[in-house]
Amino acid sequence: MSDTFVVVGGDAAGMSAASKAKREDPEMDVVVFEKGEWVSYAACGMPYYVKGEVEDLNDLVTVTPEEFRDERDIDLRTGHEVIGIDPGAETVTVSGDGKTFEQPYDHLLIATGASAIEPPFDGLGLDGVFTIHAMDEADAIENYVAAHSPDSAAIVGGGYVGIEMVEALSAHGIDVHLYEMLPHVLQPFGEAVAEAVEDHLREQGVQLHLATAVSGFTGAERVERVTLDDESHPADIAIVGVGVESNTDLAADAGIELGETGAIATDEYGRTNYETIYAAGDCAEARHVVTGNSDHVPLALTANRAGRAIGQTVAGNPEQVGEIAGTAIVKAFDLGAARTGIVDEEQAREAGFDPVSMTISAPTRAHYYPGASELTVTLLADRDSGRLLGGSVVGQEGAKRIDTVATALTAGMTVTELRNADLAYAPPFSPVWDPILTAAKVLEGEVADE
Amino acid sequence: MSDTFVVVGGDAAGMSAASKAKREDPEMDVVVFEKGEWVSYAACGMPYYVKGEVEDLNDLVTVTPEEFRDERDIDLRTGHEVIGIDPGAETVTVSGDGKTFEQPYDHLLIATGASAIEPPFDGLGLDGVFTIHAMDEADAIENYVAAHSPDSAAIVGGGYVGIEMVEALSAHGIDVHLYEMLPHVLQPFGEAVAEAVEDHLREQGVQLHLATAVSGFTGAERVERVTLDDESHPADIAIVGVGVESNTDLAADAGIELGETGAIATDEYGRTNYETIYAAGDCAEARHVVTGNSDHVPLALTANRAGRAIGQTVAGNPEQVGEIAGTAIVKAFDLGAARTGIVDEEQAREAGFDPVSMTISAPTRAHYYPGASELTVTLLADRDSGRLLGGSVVGQEGAKRIDTVATALTAGMTVTELRNADLAYAPPFSPVWDPILTAAKVLEGEVADE
Known part of the structure; x- marks a missing residue:
């Protein structure tokens, strides 16, 4: 008999896990309980719906419930709330369609998300x-x-x-x-x-x-x-x-451990203190790529990636959920602002680093090329080791350049290694030294020589 | 008595080296011979001058000869051609102002650039x-x-x-x-x-x-x-x-070794086969970050970075010139196109890899957000090790996303490590999975599991 994978919550983490598990092991029974009616929607798009740039709220839905059911063969039950977990019996108690019933599972994913405070x-x-x-x-x-x-x-x-x-x-x-x-x-x-x-x-x-x-x-x-x-x-x-707070009552009531952040504690595979129970997305902790500690940064990519990894793991091909750098980007009218890693010096000190930071402004294109604007870049590093800890950018164009810094953090690069990265230059796209490189060059002078 | 640093050629590599050497050691005598009248100019900006987007050719000059002389205290002599090098005597023969003379040096940088074929x-x-x-x-x-x-x-x-x-x-x-x-x-x-x-x-x-x-x-x-x-x-x-060819006659006549590419062979500090003679910029080789072999990719950032490093080295604080990934970006009307590392499978095989590549197209913003366009991303990896070898992107926006790939190459990342990078997402800037991550995710399926 094939395994049953039960998912609690039908948003990013939950539906990514359900889809991946079914893709990896088509024999698996995948059941998703979602207490609301919307699944797999882009919450981040809501401000643009209110603004009027997105016409139909349905445009924010990536995959419809019908597609999950018919094309992906996932037993998706909207309007169904999981009201209890029994880790010993490996069952969940579900309320929906006016009745309450028990659903057994072999693997369980808690993807209950977070709520606005x-x-x-x-x-x-x-x-x-x-x-x-x-x-x-x-x-x-x-x-x-x-x-x-x-x-x-x-x-x-x-x-x-x-x-x-x-x-x-x-x-x-x-x-x-x-x-x-x-x-x-x-x-x-x-x-x-x-x-x-x-x-x-x-x-x-x-x-x-x-x-x-x-x-x-x-x-x-x-x-x-x-x-x-x-x-x-x-x-x-x-x-x-x-702000938001993790929806952890269901988990806590079942004896699932929460971490120091208040979100559900997980290991590198997204597993909780119960072997067959996983947690992912806005309700779960993840490991920070710079500090190595558990952290809680509820963001869409983290949820998608962790869900996908857990789907693969329960299908028999274990995959780590990956680490997070807390990379975020936001549009404010004509400005783009982004951050990654540790930007705050106090936070860096708490993590055991001796932080040094520099902020520079540099043009996004060659100085003579039309349309250039200033990008303000802040980089933070550990003074002794030169290790890059985090950074931020803000400007009218080029905020996605934070990805260069995020990639450098993922790789554990030093400021000097980043300064030596061979980034792309042509007048319409960048000055010879990309603003990120200029920031690294300036910060390099403040860290110890290797 | 202070050292004399002689630089042959007053463009990116030469002037970067001269400026850095003087900044690090203000006592040093820095002499630059440039046979033309232009120094430190952005050759890459010329098409935009011809197009009419840059009004004055002087706008392409980053630092004027007067600024080099007066503000940076560099003995810059335009209209002076170095016609011979005597590595034994540590002198160069210079022709200018209607006369020919010998100039002794303690450190010499050959930055003679390249010429159009x-x-x-x-x-x-x-x-x-x-x-x-x-x-x-x-x-x-x-x-x-x-x-x-x-x-x-x-x-x-x-x-x-x-x-x-x-x-x-x-x-x-x-x-x-x-x-x-x-x-x-x-x-x-x-x-x-x-x-x-x-x-x-x-x-x-x-x-x-x-x-x-x-x-x-x-x-x-x-x-x-x-x-x-x-x-x-x-x-x-x-x-x-x-295309261009390196200007190497002066070097070759002096017994300075050329590499297999035809450009001047250098070590990791930009040093030639003579202890006190360096070469940098379009006339010199550099080490490729993926292959580890000497290569010749005449581009502005490489020249600037190598010049700067050599300036620091001759001032007594040795600095490696850095490796290159051959990262390049070009605008073609409304399209941006970029590449880094090894993109060609044949070239990857010659470098000893077993290449596998994938090409995907993905939107540059959330699918519902106005103004999104398709970015086509190609990534190349080594099948056995999963190591990322190179990539390219092309699209109406987002070509600078190649920097994420270039940074990953600099760090020697695998496809899986890149796929796990925590890149920035918000609807106006990217889909949840940035196109680079989507490409890595797809390519990951083709490389061996770790």
């Missing part, structure tokens, strides 16, 4: 106050904007979702205020990026309120104002994007 | 027939176009200079014919790139004549026709760009 704000339940993490919310925001034509918006949280929603709502002619508790937006991107993005947001007419704590929202029927400690501002719509 | 064509001396390698030629072409408003042009040679000149002359409304002896343009970029570029050139109205040998040019006063084996076509202007 709901801070203890007053008036969070008012009409017109949204979080954005699920497809239904994107639709609700879009409908609300269409129905009420808000004049003003409060975005709470200057992370990448907040920044993207600022752009999305500004496109509707709404006067957008962004509230961030910390002194800077995009905290994981470091100060050089934050300052460039803040300047650009202001240029675009966005009202920035940094180091500002929101206490809640007020309004009669619908949200009307956002309240701070000692003042309040108009807000005809509000979006709260202060 | 002049094939044995009839009518090469006709007015309106140009090569393009020196600044004066760019000016002459620009003047000729302005003076004679040519209706038709013959570009001979489908390398990157040829492709760039096709674009430059097309911008003047000239009917451009491109002649290439080989079956494809851009031979070092491989077939996938060549075919995409050829299709695009045709779309742009360029007449391609592949596998077509030119025998020469005819005309009364000026060039009028380009002649092939058995026919001829109108050509009111002709540009011959069939």
